[in-house]
Amino acid sequence: MEATFTNITQENITQEHLCCIIRSKKPHPGVEAKRQWLSARIKEGHIFRKLNAKSVVFIEYAPLETAWVPITGDNYYYIYCLWVSGEYKGKGYGKMLMEYCLDDARKKGKSGVCMIGAKKQKAWLSDQAFAGKYGFQTVDTTPDGYELLALSFDGTSPRFTQNAKKQHIGNQELTIYYDIQCPFIPQKIETIKQYCETNHIPLSLNQVDTLQKAKELPCVFNNWGVFYKGKFETVNLLDAAGIQRILNK
Known part of the structure; x- marks a missing residue:
């Protein structure tokens, strides 16, 4: 059977599964928050394309000008996520999704497509080795090894903001x-708040709730960024063990 995909739209967003590992018959706070955020982004050209199955097979990208990341550039797409998980791996779905994004970019006259990577693959970033097969190259870096990967169609390159490199x-x-x-x-966030309260760990939480805040962030960011003792630590989501590893450095 041929694979079929669906793009999330304002018309189908309330009914479609949003492709994350979360499974719940009842409304899930995180999923519903995602729906609200995504609904506001669709009108900006944000694309969420998914396999027609209750699976973790999807790509999510947006015009760089309206992408909530501290990256600048003209006429690029930014890939937030490209994910294929579990039993769906090895079936060519990642290839189909990446090629859809690249074809979409070319048809719309984009200058290229970009995404965040790192010298060492990070758990919550898309597979940069896979992107490399399509010609994505490092066009900018931060002092601690994060990379901006881009596939340029016209020789131009996006860049991390200077603030992000601080x-x-x-x-x-x-x-x-x-x-x-x-x-x-x-x-x-709730788990971290409870852990820090129980263990008397001072914690500062800063919700990025506007495009301007995202563009002005003092670190690389895909939807999460952690600092300790004034130093940027990671884009990875944290559990209790992750918090302790950072505190024990």
């Missing part, structure tokens, strides 16, 4: 910048 803040306590694009984030 990766330092004045606040010394555990500090997290986050938005609600990922359905896992609301639950992670």
